[in-house]
Amino acid sequence: MDGGGGGGGFTDVELHAVTGPKRDDEDHDSQGAKTIDELFDERIGQANKAQLTQFALSSSAWFPAAFLTLTSVFTARVPEWTCASEGACEDVNTGELMELCDMDRELWKWIDPKASIVSEWDLVCAHEYKVQLADSIFFVGFFFGAGLLGQLADAKGRVYGLYLSTTLASIGVILAAASNGYWMYFFCMSLRGFGCGGLGVASYVLCTEVLGVKWRAVLGISTQYFWSAGIALMAGIAYTLPEWRQFAAFAGFSGVAYIALSFKYLMESPRWYLATGQTDKAQDVMVQLAKASSRSNTVKLPPLKQQRIAKGLNVTAVFPFPALRHRLIAMAYIFCITSLVYYGLSLNVGSLSGSIYMNTFISGIVEFPSHAFAQIAVDKLGRKMTLVLLMSIAAVGVLSSALFSGSMQVTVSMIGRFGIAGSFNMIYLYTTELFPTIVRSACLGTCSLAARLGGIIAPGIILAQAISPALPPIFLGAAAASACMVTLTLPETQGVVIEESLAGAARQNMGQRGVGASARDIGFTRLIEEVDDDASIFSHESERL
Numbered sequence: 001m002d003g004g005g006g007g008g009g010f011t012d013v014e015l016h017a018v019t020g021p022k023r024d025d026e027d028h029d030s031q032g033a034k035t036i037d038e039l040f041d042e043r044i045g046q047a048n049k050a051q052l053t054q055f056a057l058s059s060s061a062w063f064p065a066a067f068l069t070l071t072s073v074f075t076a077r078v079p080e081w082t083c084a085s086e087g088a089c090e091d092v093n094t095g096e097l098m099e100l101c102d103m104d105r106e107l108w109k110w111i112d113p114k115a116s117i118v119s120e121w122d123l124v125c126a127h128e129y130k131v132q133l134a135d136s137i138f139f140v141g142f143f144f145g146a147g148l149l150g151q152l153a154d155a156k157g158r159v160y161g162l163y164l165s166t167t168l169a170s171i172g173v174i175l176a177a178a179s180n181g182y183w184m185y186f187f188c189m190s191l192r193g194f195g196c197g198g199l200g201v202a203s204y205v206l207c208t209e210v211l212g213v214k215w216r217a218v219l220g221i222s223t224q225y226f227w228s229a230g231i232a233l234m235a236g237i238a239y240t241l242p243e244w245r246q247f248a249a250f251a252g253f254s255g256v257a258y259i260a261l262s263f264k265y266l267m268e269s270p271r272w273y274l275a276t277g278q279t280d281k282a283q284d285v286m287v288q289l290a291k292a293s294s295r296s297n298t299v300k301l302p303p304l305k306q307q308r309i310a311k312g313l314n315v316t317a318v319f320p321f322p323a324l325r326h327r328l329i330a331m332a333y334i335f336c337i338t339s340l341v342y343y344g345l346s347l348n349v350g351s352l353s354g355s356i357y358m359n360t361f362i363s364g365i366v367e368f369p370s371h372a373f374a375q376i377a378v379d380k381l382g383r384k385m386t387l388v389l390l391m392s393i394a395a396v397g398v399l400s401s402a403l404f405s406g407s408m409q410v411t412v413s414m415i416g417r418f419g420i421a422g423s424f425n426m427i428y429l430y431t432t433e434l435f436p437t438i439v440r441s442a443c444l445g446t447c448s449l450a451a452r453l454g455g456i457i458a459p460g461i462i463l464a465q466a467i468s469p470a471l472p473p474i475f476l477g478a479a480a481a482s483a484c485m486v487t488l489t490l491p492e493t494q495g496v497v498i499e500e501s502l503a504g505a506a507r508q509n510m511g512q513r514g515v516g517a518s519a520r521d522i523g524f525t526r527l528i529e530e531v532d533d534d535a536s537i538f539s540h541e542s543e544r545l
Contacts, residue, residue: 035304073349082109089107174249176192234251342420374426
């Protein structure tokens with residue numbers, strides 16, 4: 001379910017049918033019982049008013065998630081400075097304005113010392129590394145939070161995991177806003193990252209588990225629009241709260257506000273209740289959902305059919321098969337680079353020409369058409385070519401931003417943002433189609449771990465701007481280009497029904513579509529229906545956070 005799924009041990013794979021021998025009394029007790037998906041299909045609906053309300057409530061968590069995850073874009077920005085007195089910053093020999101780090105500290109001053117942690121604690125020149133260090137510790141916390149809090153959401157419930165993650169991230173940011181020095185702020189960032197690591201996982205799973213199969217794919221991927229809207233909204237709020245402590249406090253309390261406003265109305269996942277043996281509670285939730293499709297306040301549903309848990313293999317099971325091993329290594333690299341470039345661009349937005357507020361707003365808006373394009377292109381162009389195209393756009397856009405300045409620099413950088421956001425959107429789908437069910441979740445978990453490593457590395461790439469402002473986009477663009485080249489070594493999976501055995505999947509010619517299958521026959525929604533036996537797979541989509 002979480003980023004740690006690719007580690008040791010086994011991975012649970014949910015099966016939506018009860019198989020194997022039964023006792024006579026079990027046959028009697030289960031007579032007329034229905035699975036959750038059967039009830040959605042036959043009695044409740046795929047996405048009725050109550051289901052969409054629950055979807056909206058859980059997806060709304062992505063608004064505070066954007067604030068909490070990208071807080072440092074504004075709290076760690078480099079604000080404007082000026083000379084302490086007229087002519088104090090000029091070179092006595094040439095009369096030209098000196099670089100900040102070439103001057104004595106008393107010769108210049110911050111226009112607003114409280115604008116960011118950089119101005120309040122003078123994190124420039126020899127201390128500039130501390131800004132990126134705080135961002136890196138955030139992603140280290142994210143790394144562990146995605147695994148541990150994801151497991152906690154499996155054990156204690158989706159709502160519990162969502163609210164605990166939001167609370168921890170909010171506390172981290174609120175404490176950071178009250179910190180009396182850099183190192184307190186530094187450790188608060190690790191708590192913030194830990195909470196953010198579990199927030200998206202729980203939110204995504206909760207919002208999709210109340211939906212029927214036919215809508216789970218489309219609406220599940222649509223949660224990314226909430227994230228993008230949160231980025232755009234965050235820019236406007238940061239503009240009205242220019243002091244970093246004010247903005248950080250707002251970001252923290254946005255999480256608290258989400259919990260307070262949704263607590264009374266957000267229901268636990270019926271799938272989680274059923275998976276943990278709480279059949280009565282699962283039935284109660286299903287009845288509440290069914291009332292939206294009934295004219296009567298009294299709804300009686302058939303009993304729920306218990307689900308059986310099968311065990312998936314450890315990720316090491318693919319290593320003896322060269323074809324599968326190559327796919328795993330290639331996709332792990334692509335995940336790492338995608339995360340590296342996405343967060344690198346997010347953290348580097350302050351270095352672009354123009355207003356950091358407007359640039360952040362545009363970067364959020366740009367993601368809307370990017371998500372829509374990715375959703376359409378995966379079925380029209382295929383998975384491989386869509387990823388190659390989007391990665392190429394990202395590489396060209398980011399590399400070009402090193403060559404331009406002014407509005408043109410912002411334009412090409414946003415083109416790069418379009419490409420990498422779309423790539424992040426569809427690599428999860430592509431990965432699930434490259435591996436058979438028995439190792440699918442474990443392989444995706446391993447790739448998600450690689451993505452977290454990319455996030456940890458990203459702040460170090462941004463630090464290279466101390467040498468030259470052109471270096472970060474050059475590094476990020478080259479990384480995107482390398483991921484594009486690696487993608488070319490992978491097979492196309494659209495329309496291919498992969499063999500379920502490891503040996504069969506390794507031998508399979510994935511360059512050809514299955515017999516009688518076409519892009520229209522087996523598209524994104526169809527895939528979800530076919531692999532719905534592992535409902536946890538697409539929860540990894542939430543780990544972009």
